[in-house]
Amino acid sequence: MLEVRRVNAFYGDSQVLFDMNLAVSSGEVVTLLGRNGMGKTTTVRTIMGIVRTRSGTITLNGTRIDHLPSHAIARAGIGLVPEGRQIFPNLSVRENLIATARTPSRGGPGWTFERVIELFPAVGTRLASAGNQLSGGEQQMLAIGRALLTNPLLMILDEATEGLAPLVRQEIWACLGSLKKAGQAVLVIDKNVEMLAGLADLHHIVEKGRVVWKGTSAELRADRSLQLRYLGV
Ligand SMILES: Nc1ncnc2c1ncn2[C@@H]1O[C@H](COP(=O)(O)OP(=O)(O)O)[C@@H](O)[C@H]1O
Ligand SMILES: [Mg+2]
Numbered sequence: 001m002l003e004v005r006r007v008n009a010f011y012g013d014s015q016v017l018f019d020m021n022l023a024v025s026s027g028e029v030v031t032l033l034g035r036n037g038m039g040k041t042t043t044v045r046t047i048m049g050i051v052r053t054r055s056g057t058i059t060l061n062g063t064r065i066d067h068l069p070s071h072a073i074a075r076a077g078i079g080l081v082p083e084g085r086q087i088f089p090n091l092s093v094r095e096n097l098i099a100t101a102r103t104p105s106r107g108g109p110g111w112t113f114e115r116v117i118e119l120f121p122a123v124g125t126r127l128a129s130a131g132n133q134l135s136g137g138e139q140q141m142l143a144i145g146r147a148l149l150t151n152p153l154l155m156i157l158d159e160a161t162e163g164l165a166p167l168v169r170q171e172i173w174a175c176l177g178s179l180k181k182a183g184q185a186v187l188v189i190d191k192n193v194e195m196l197a198g199l200a201d202l203h204h205i206v207e208k209g210r211v212v213w214k215g216t217s218a219e220l221r222a223d224r225s226l227q228l229r230y231l232g233v
Contacts, residue, residue: 001024001025001026001060001061001153001154001185002022002023002024002047002058002059002060002078002154002185002187003022003023003057003058003059004020004021004022004023004043004046004047004056004057004058005021005056005057005058005059006019006020006021006055006056006057007019007020007021007043007046007053007055007056007057007058007066008020008053008054008055008056009042009046009051009052009053009054010054011042011051015054015209016039016042016051016209017039017042017043017046017209017210018208018209018210019056019210020039020043020046020056020206020209020210020211021211022043022187022204022211024154024185024186024187025185026153026183026185027183027184027185028185028186028201028202029176029179029180029185029186029188029199029200029201030185030186030187030188030200030201030202030203030204031187031188031189031190031196031200031202031203031204032044032187032188032189032204032206033189033193033196033203033204033205033206033230033231034205034206034207034230034231035207035230035231035232038206038207038208038209039206039208039209039210040158040189040206041083041158041159041189042209043206044080044082044083044156044158044187044189046058046066047073047078047156048070048073048074048078048080048156049065049066049068049069049070049072049073050070052066053066060073060076060077060078060153060154061077061153063076065078074100074150074152075102076153077152077153077154078152078153078154078155078156079147079148079150079151079152079154079155079156080147080155080156080158081140081143081144081147081155081156081157081158081160082143082158083158083159083162085139085140085142085143086143087131087132087134087139087142087143087146088131089130089131089132090130090131090132091130091131092127092128092129092130092131093123093126093127093128093129093130093131093134093142094127094128096131096142096146097113097116097123097142097145097146097149098113098149099146100146100149100150101113101146101149101150102149102150102151103151104151110151111148111149111151112149113149116145116148116149117145119145119148119175119178120141120142120144120145120171120175122137122138122141122171123138123141123142123145126138135168136163136164136168137164137165137168137171137172140160140161140164140168140172141171141172141175143160144157144160144172144175148179148184153185154185154186154187155179155184155185155186155187156186156187156188156189157176157186157187157188157189157190158189159189159190159191160172160188160190161173161190161192162190162191169192173192173195173199176188176199177199180199188200193220193227193231196217197217197220197221198217199217200217201216201217202214202215202216203215203216203217203220205226205230205231207230212230213226213230
């Protein structure tokens, strides 16, 4: 579904992605793992067209998206929950949810307002509140709900559990489990290798802007030296 092939990307003169390769198939949960500063967020920003590729291709269902503007990439079917959430602080929770909502165009899971509220009942009780009145965990759920309501082919979550209390993290992990069960394709970036190993189909370890290892959850769990070397866990 999503294919990133030999992508090179820069900030100014400094190269951050080096022949980055990555693929997510429909219904799959795929991870990007790696320490801070290795290029995970830059990969996401390049997929979204916020950072431009210098070379290489990015395709979504076989169509190139790497020359499209960001809004067109979102409309093509990628829903982003960015690092730091970035909900609209002055819009109500309801407005945050519907501002970018779209009806499903293809036979995906078909996320509706009602289904999202079912997934996150806590958000449902705060519909009239302003976005910035929510707790960090509620804002994260709102950000996920908002992305789901665009009915994306692919959801991308960048550090969705970062800075949240353990109980709230559990809710986010449970939500990811529900998404997987619903057949939603997800690219997820997170530091919690153990939780991801219980959830994801395929993992990529990113080191200095390249994928240095790719494998299944069983392969990841079996290789302690890999975890020590690249993830520091
Ligand atoms: N806006 C930017 N301008 C210049 N360099 C950046 C910018 N954002 C990130 N970087 C650099 O790019 C590298 C990769 O960062 P990033 O993709 O955010 O890593 P990760 O998400 O894996 O922590 C780091 O060396 C970081 O300092
Ligand atoms: Mg990051």
